[in-house]
Amino acid sequence: MSVERVALAVDADGPGGALQRLDAAGAPLGGPQRLLDAAAAVRLVEDAPAAPRWVWRNARTYRRLLAAGVTVARCHDVELVEGLLVAADGRFGAPHGIAAAAARLAGREPAADPAPEEDPEADPDRPALFAAAPRDVDPDPLGTLVAVHAEQQRRLAAQDARFRLLATAESAGGIVAEEMRAAGLPWREDVHDRLLTTQLGPRPAGFARPARLVELNEEISIAFGREVNPDSPAEVIRAFGRAGHELESTRSWLIKRIDHPAVAPLLAYKELSRLHTANGWTWLRTWVKDGRFRPEYVVGGVVSGRWATRGGGALQIPRAVRGAVRADPGRRLVVADASQLEPRILAAMAGDAGLARAGGEDTDLYAALAEDLFDGDRARAKLALLSAMYGQTSGGAGVLLGTLRRRFPAAVQFVEDAARAGEEGRLVRSWLGRTSPAARPGDEIPAAARARGRFTRNFVVQATAAEWALVLLAELRSALRRAGNPAELVLFQHDEVLLHCPDEVAEDTAAAVRRAAATAGRRLFGDSPVRFPMDARVVDGYDEKEAGAVEEVLPA
DNA sequence: ACAGACTGCGCC
DNA sequence: AAAGGGCGCAGTCTGT
Numbered sequence: 001m002s003v004e005r006v007a008l009a010v011d012a013d014g015p016g017g018a019l020q021r022l023d024a025a026g027a028p029l030g031g032p033q034r035l036l037d038a039a040a041a042v043r044l045v046e047d048a049p050a051a052p053r054w055v056w057r058n059a060r061t062y063r064r065l066l067a068a069g070v071t072v073a074r075c076h077d078v079e080l081v082e083g084l085l086v087a088a089d090g091r092f093g094a095p096h097g098i099a100a101a102a103a104r105l106a107g108r109e110p111a112a113d114p115a116p117e118e119d120p121e122a123d124p125d126r127p128a129l130f131a132a133a134p135r136d137v138d139p140d141p142l143g144t145l146v147a148v149h150a151e152q153q154r155r156l157a158a159q160d161a162r163f164r165l166l167a168t169a170e171s172a173g174g175i176v177a178e179e180m181r182a183a184g185l186p187w188r189e190d191v192h193d194r195l196l197t198t199q200l201g202p203r204p205a206g207f208a209r210p211a212r213l214v215e216l217n218e219e220i221s222i223a224f225g226r227e228v229n230p231d232s233p234a235e236v237i238r239a240f241g242r243a244g245h246e247l248e249s250t251r252s253w254l255i256k257r258i259d260h261p262a263v264a265p266l267l268a269y270k271e272l273s274r275l276h277t278a279n280g281w282t283w284l285r286t287w288v289k290d291g292r293f294r295p296e297y298v299v300g301g302v303v304s305g306r307w308a309t310r311g312g313g314a315l316q317i318p319r320a321v322r323g324a325v326r327a328d329p330g331r332r333l334v335v336a337d338a339s340q341l342e343p344r345i346l347a348a349m350a351g352d353a354g355l356a357r358a359g360g361e362d363t364d365l366y367a368a369l370a371e372d373l374f375d376g377d378r379a380r381a382k383l384a385l386l387s388a389m390y391g392q393t394s395g396g397a398g399v400l401l402g403t404l405r406r407r408f409p410a411a412v413q414f415v416e417d418a419a420r421a422g423e424e425g426r427l428v429r430s431w432l433g434r435t436s437p438a439a440r441p442g443d444e445i446p447a448a449a450r451a452r453g454r455f456t457r458n459f460v461v462q463a464t465a466a467e468w469a470l471v472l473l474a475e476l477r478s479a480l481r482r483a484g485n486p487a488e489l490v491l492f493q494h495d496e497v498l499l500h501c502p503d504e505v506a507e508d509t510a511a512a513v514r515r516a517a518a519t520a521g522r523r524l525f526g527d528s529p530v531r532f533p534m535d536a537r538v539v540d541g542y543d544e545k546e547a548g549a550v551e552e553v554l555p556a
Numbered sequence: 557a558c559a560g561a562c563t564g565c566g567c568c
Numbered sequence: 569a570a571a572g573g574g575c576g577c578a579g580t581c582t583g584t
Contacts, residue, residue, distance in 0.1 A: 229580095231578095233564075234580085234581080249563075250563085251565085252564085270565080271565090273579095274564085277578050278565085278566065278576095279566085301575090302574060303574075304574060306568080309575095309576075310576090313566080313567085313577060315566095315575070315576075316567040316568085316575080317567075319567090320566095337568095341568095342568095389572095389573075390573050391571080391572065392572035392573090393572085394571070395572090398570095398571095455573065458574075459574090462568095465568095466574095493568065494567085494575095495568070
C-alpha cells in the first residue's frame with residue numbers, strides 16, 4: 001500500500017518530533033518514527049517524488065517548519081477539519097481542538113478548547129514560570145493525532161465530494177495564512193508617518209493628542225459655546241439638544257443633516273480621531289517591524305468561513321493609510337480583487353439562468369443588470385441585488401426586489417428559501433457544506449426570527465463566496481509553486497489578494513491570479529456559465545488605482 | 557478599580 | 569409599516 005499521508009507532531013520544546021506514515025484512510029503504515037529534527041525530516045520527505053499530504057494538529061506545526069525554512073505542498077489540518085465536521089453535525093461552535101476530538105472519540109464529553117494563550121505550543125520560548133499549568137498534557141500526541149485523523153477520514157467519506165473539497169481548501173487556507181504571516185505585508189513606516197503628519201500634524205509627544213485634533217476640539221467647543229468632548233456621544237447629543245437639534249445617536253450620517261457650525265469640525269474630528277486611534281503612530285509602533293506588518297490570521301474565524309485576524313485589524317486597513325503599503329525596490333505589488341463576487345456566487349449557486357447570463361461576462365455585472373432592468377441606473381441595480389442578499393427592504397429596496405424577482409425568480413427564491421429556513425430555526429449550508437450555527441433559545445420570537453432569517457439569507461451567499469476565495473487561494477498558491485514563481489501572497493481580504501513579487505514576474509503573477517479565479521469557479525460550480533473575473537493590477541503602492549476603475553463602496 | 561456592554565466607524 | 573449580512577478595535581459608559 002502506498003504512503004498517501006504522513007502525520008506529524010512536533011515537540012513543544014525543541015526541534016524534535018515524530019511522524020507516522022498513513023494510507024489514504026489514515027491507517028498506520030509501519031510504526032511511528034522519532035525525529036531529532038522535525039523540519040529537516042519534513043524537507044526530506046517533501047522532496048521525494050510524490051510528496052504526501054501532511055497531517056497535523058493545526059497550523060502552529062507549520063509555523064515551526066516555516067521558521068526553519070521548510071514549506072510543504074499540502075496538508076490536512078485536523079483542528080480546522082474538526083470545526084467543519086462538528087458544524088456539519090449541527091453543533092457549530094462545539095469544542096473542536098484535538099483534545100476535544102480525542103475525548104469524543106473515547107466517548108467522553110469534550111472540555112472547552114484551550115484559549116490560544118494557554119496553548120502549550122503557542123510560545124515555545126515562554127519562560128517556564130509563565131507556562132500553562134501542565135494539566136492534561138497528552139503523553140502520546142502523535143498517537144492521538146493519528147487516531148483523530150482516521151476518524152475524520154471516516155466521517156469525511158460519509159460526506160459528499162464538495163464537503164471534502166471544503167476540508168482540503170480550509171487546510172490549504174491554514175498553510176496560506178502562516179505563509180502570509182511569515183512573509184509579512186510590506187509597510188513603509190516613513191510613508192505612514194508622513195500620511196499621519198499631513199492629516200493630524202506632527203507626531204505628539206507621549207499620550208498627547210495631535211495638534212489638529214486639539215484645534216478641531218476647540219472649534220467644536222466654540223461652536224457650542226461651552227466645552228464639549230467630541231469623543232463622548234452623550235455630551236454631543238446634549239450639546240446639539242441645547243442648540244435645538246434632537247439626535248438619537250451621534251452617527252455621522254445623522255450629524256451631517258444638521259445645520260449648525262459645530263457639524264463641520266465635529267465630522268472632521270471623528271474622521272481624524274479614528275485615524276489616530278485605530279491606525280496612528282501607536283498602531284504603527286505596535287504592528288510594523290522591520291518594514292513588515294504581520295497580522296495573525298484566523299482561518300475560518302468568522303461564522304461564514306471568512307477569515308478573521310487577531311491584532312492589528314489587518315482586514316480593515318483604511319484607505320487613508322494604504323499608501324504605506326509599498327513594494328520593496330525591484331519588486332511590485334499585484335493587487336487583485338474579485339468583481340461583484342457575491343451576486344455572481346448567487347447566480348451560480350441558484351442556477352438562475354437569467355442572472356447567470358448577466359454574470360456570464362467579465363464586465364460589470366451591476367451595469368449589465370441596470371441596462372437590462374433598471375434603465376441603466378447602476379446604483380439601483382446594485383441596491384436591488386444587495387437587498388436580496390441582505391434582506392434589506394427599506395429605502396425603496398422592497399420595490400427593486402420585486403423587479404428583481406420577476407426577472408430572476410430562481411435567484412430570489414434561493415435566498416428567500418434560506419431566509420425562511422433561518423426563520424423556522426433550521427440550519428442552512430453553503431455550496432460546499434459549511435453549516436450555519438443552530439438557532440438559539442429566543443430565536444422563535446418574531447423579531448429575532450426575522451433577524452435570523454436575514455442572517456441565514458446572507459450566510460449561504462457570504463459563506464459560498466468565502467469558500468470560492470479559499471479555493472482561489474489554494475489554486476493560486478499551488479500554481480505559483482508549480483511554476484516556480486517566487487511571488488509571495490501578503491494579504492487576503494475576503495475577495496481581494498495582494499502579492500509581492502520581483503518586477504519581472506509581476507505580469508505573470510497577475511495572469512496567474514486571473515486563471516486561479518476561473519479555476520476556482522470551475523472547482524465549485526463545474527460548467528456554470530457564470531464568470532468570476534478578477535481585476536488584477538500591477539502597482540508599486542496599494543493606494544494606486546487603475547485608471548477608470550469602478551469605485552465599490554458596498555460589498556462586491 | 558475593573559470588566560463587560562455599548563457606541564461608532566473602519567473594512568469586505 | 570418597517571424590517572440591511574459579517575467582522576475588529578478604541579473609546580465611553582454602566583454595573584459591581
